[in-house]
Amino acid sequence: MNTPAPRLTTSAMIASIAEEGQATRKAPFGQALADLADGRTDIVGLSADLAKYTDMHIFRDRHPDRFFQMGMAEQVLLGAAAGMAEEGLVPFASTYSVFATRRAYDFLALDIAEPNLNVNIVGALPGLTTGYGPSHQATEDIAILRGIPGLVIIDPCDAVDIEQAVPAMVAHPGPTYLRLLRGAVPVVLDEYDYTFEMGKAKLLRDGGDVLFISSGLMTMRALEAARRLEADRINVAVLHSPTIKPLDLATIATEVAKGRPVVVLENHSIVGGLTEAIASGLALRKTPVPLHSISLPDAFLDAGALPTLHDRYGLSVTKVMERVKGILA
Amino acid sequence: MGILSEPSQNATTDLLQLTSVSDELEAEIRQVATRIRRRVLKMGEVQGQGYVGQGLGFADALAVVYGYAARSRTGQPEWDGRDRVLLSIGHYAIALYAALAEVGYVAEDDLETYGMDDSRLPMSGMASYTPGMEISGGSLGHGLGIGVGIGLAFRTQRKDNRIFALVSDGELNEGSTWEAAAAAAHHRLGNLVAVVDMNGLQADGPTRDVLGMGPVDAKWRAFGWDVHHVDGNNIRALLEAFSALPAADSDRPTVILCDTVVGKGVPFLESRERNHFMRIDQHEWALANIALAEGSQV
Ligand SMILES: [Mg+2]
Numbered sequence: 001m002n003t004p005a006p007r008l009t010t011s012a013m014i015a016s017i018a019e020e021g022q023a024t025r026k027a028p029f030g031q032a033l034a035d036l037a038d039g040r041t042d043i044v045g046l047s048a049d050l051a052k053y054t055d056m057h058i059f060r061d062r063h064p065d066r067f068f069q070m071g072m073a074e075q076v077l078l079g080a081a082a083g084m085a086e087e088g089l090v091p092f093a094s095t096y097s098v099f100a101t102r103r104a105y106d107f108l109a110l111d112i113a114e115p116n117l118n119v120n121i122v123g124a125l126p127g128l129t130t131g132y133g134p135s136h137q138a139t140e141d142i143a144i145l146r147g148i149p150g151l152v153i154i155d156p157c158d159a160v161d162i163e164q165a166v167p168a169m170v171a172h173p174g175p176t177y178l179r180l181l182r183g184a185v186p187v188v189l190d191e192y193d194y195t196f197e198m199g200k201a202k203l204l205r206d207g208g209d210v211l212f213i214s215s216g217l218m219t220m221r222a223l224e225a226a227r228r229l230e231a232d233r234i235n236v237a238v239l240h241s242p243t244i245k246p247l248d249l250a251t252i253a254t255e256v257a258k259g260r261p262v263v264v265l266e267n268h269s270i271v272g273g274l275t276e277a278i279a280s281g282l283a284l285r286k287t288p289v290p291l292h293s294i295s296l297p298d299a300f301l302d303a304g305a306l307p308t309l310h311d312r313y314g315l316s317v318t319k320v321m322e323r324v325k326g327i328l329a
Numbered sequence: 330m331g332i333l334s335e336p337s338q339n340a341t342t343d344l345l346q347l348t349s350v351s352d353e354l355e356a357e358i359r360q361v362a363t364r365i366r367r368r369v370l371k372m373g374e375v376q377g378q379g380y381v382g383q384g385l386g387f388a389d390a391l392a393v394v395y396g397y398a399a400r401s402r403t404g405q406p407e408w409d410g411r412d413r414v415l416l417s418i419g420h421y422a423i424a425l426y427a428a429l430a431e432v433g434y435v436a437e438d439d440l441e442t443y444g445m446d447d448s449r450l451p452m453s454g455m456a457s458y459t460p461g462m463e464i465s466g467g468s469l470g471h472g473l474g475i476g477v478g479i480g481l482a483f484r485t486q487r488k489d490n491r492i493f494a495l496v497s498d499g500e501l502n503e504g505s506t507w508e509a510a511a512a513a514a515h516h517r518l519g520n521l522v523a524v525v526d527m528n529g530l531q532a533d534g535p536t537r538d539v540l541g542m543g544p545v546d547a548k549w550r551a552f553g554w555d556v557h558h559v560d561g562n563n564i565r566a567l568l569e570a571f572s573a574l575p576a577a578d579s580d581r582p583t584v585i586l587c588d589t590v591v592g593k594g595v596p597f598l599e600s601r602e603r604n605h606f607m608r609i610d611q612h613e614w615a616l617a618n619i620a621l622a623e624g625s626q627v
């Protein structure tokens with residue numbers, strides 16, 4: 001008789017950032033881009049063998065003549081996008097964030113950003129949104145890109161943010177980078193008096209005990225944590241800053257000046273992301289403040305199921321609440 | 330050899346229909362090349378240095394591109410109907426400025442400011458500085474990929490302009506060059522022409538020592554390009570290759586591999602030790618001009 005070895009349980013395929021039962025919309029980026037391109041013949045799409053995985057397939061199927069498959073070749077993906085923009089087209093080039101930033105940096109910097117071209121780079125799997133490990137986890141993409149002059153960096157919270165960011169990216173004459181949330185993307189911001197404006201941070205809710213400043217999916221976590229903390233009579237203000245660069249330091253400074261403890265929440269390494277951008281920005285305005293940061297460690301992260309990893313690295317709603325209680329204790 | 334035989338593996342041109350090049354055209358382009366060389370020497374003398382060797386070596390190809398192959402309007406660098414000439418090899422700017430003077434994008438007087446502070450003619454070519462400099466080269470391996478994007482844009486916009494991407498044999502080391510080569514063939518960009526300066530030299534020494542790329546013709550051919558391999562300092566051979574280019578709406582990109590001699594046109598520089606950054610002493614500029622004038626009279 002041989003007893004079977006105990007099986008390791010895995011839920012590594014759980015890759016959704018949506019909470020159980022949360023409202024979602026399917027492929028909001030692809031839908032928004034395809035819709036916009038119905039009336040704009042200058043919009044083109046490119047991908048590097050990841051159209052299906054960056055929601056670009058929606059655009060591809062609706063506008064096949066304006067979609068260009070570049071193969072698994074990120075350097076020519078960005079170089080060719082630059083060439084198209086030189087000739088007046090408005091390209092959206094999609095791949096994973098790790099490849100757009102780490103692999104094709106020189107092409108982003110010199111072909112696209114230096115001539116200030118209207119090329120829009122769409123990077124999926126930003127920060128910790130996959131359990132595949134460091135090869136796919138773009139935990140330092142913002143750190144890599146913040147140094148590029150003139151590049152707008154957008155970290156949207158949900159489907160609403162993405163849908164509103166896409167036309168803003170087309171309208172903006174220079175280059176942009178979007179940290180894409182793909183697939184079934186939560187719908188959160190429709191419950192707030194909110195519209196996306198490039199370069200603007202927006203106060204989603206006010207509260208006298210703590211100020212959250214957040215971007216990306218961490219705004220979703222911030223809002224949920226704030227809601228649940230009401231039960232503990234902790235009133236949390238949430239300032240959402242979907243544009244990382246240029247950062248809305250004026251609004252941030254105004255909110256910070258009110259004197260509440262400040263917690264910055266970001267789906268990115270503690271190095272070179274929103275936390276450091278706020279810290280240095282306020283210090284250089286001669287109004288430095290102590291900051292708490294809920295962010296990823298300066299480390300290559302584990303593989304595994306996303307909920308497990310978000311818990312492990314402190315990004316889950318429960319961990320955010322624990323952290324706030326600790327700060328206030 | 331039967332009519333069904335494959336062309337010889339040693340053939341240096343693909344599907345080349347030799348168009349007869351008139352003696353008049355050849356003579357005219359030869360004069361263009363001489364003027365480009367003269368300007369290169371002038372700019373080199375102003376700076377006391379520069380990529381003079383490369384400029385002299387590539388002058389004949391540039392003369393054919395600007396004097397014959399590329400559609401342009403004198404003095405109108407923004408004319409929409411122009412063919413796009415992309416200088417991937419930014420350090421060849423000295424030669425490109427000399428060619429841009431030929432089409433009136435750059436004034437002859439401007440050439441004297443080459444490489445000076447606040448000049449429109451920086452040492453490495455940059456689009457925002459110079460009329461007619463379509464892209465900023467310098468980081469090698471970028472030009473062909475940008476050319477792919479422009480080629481796709483022209484096809485989307487139903488334009489018949491061509492793109493001439495000027496690249497070097499050293500740039501064939503860059504993986505991005507081959508990403509672009511694959512993309513151009515896959516997307517059937519007959520409007521894209523790569524012109525490769527095969528001077529056998531790169532920054533650290535001869536290309537065969539730095540990173541031998543083996544049979545370059547076969548590589549391009551295997552990537553799906555039509556290949557012409559010519560003596561890049563022979564005006565007639567260059568004209569024949571460029572005159573055989575397919576229509577812009579054809580479905581295969583073309584590469585013209587140009588074997589060139591660094592310092593060509595000035596014999597004492599041709600025979601100088603081959604160096605990426607050619608050293609020329611102060612008293613030699615006048616001698617170089619004399620040598621060039623003697624050679625171009627023949
Ligand atoms: Mg070379």
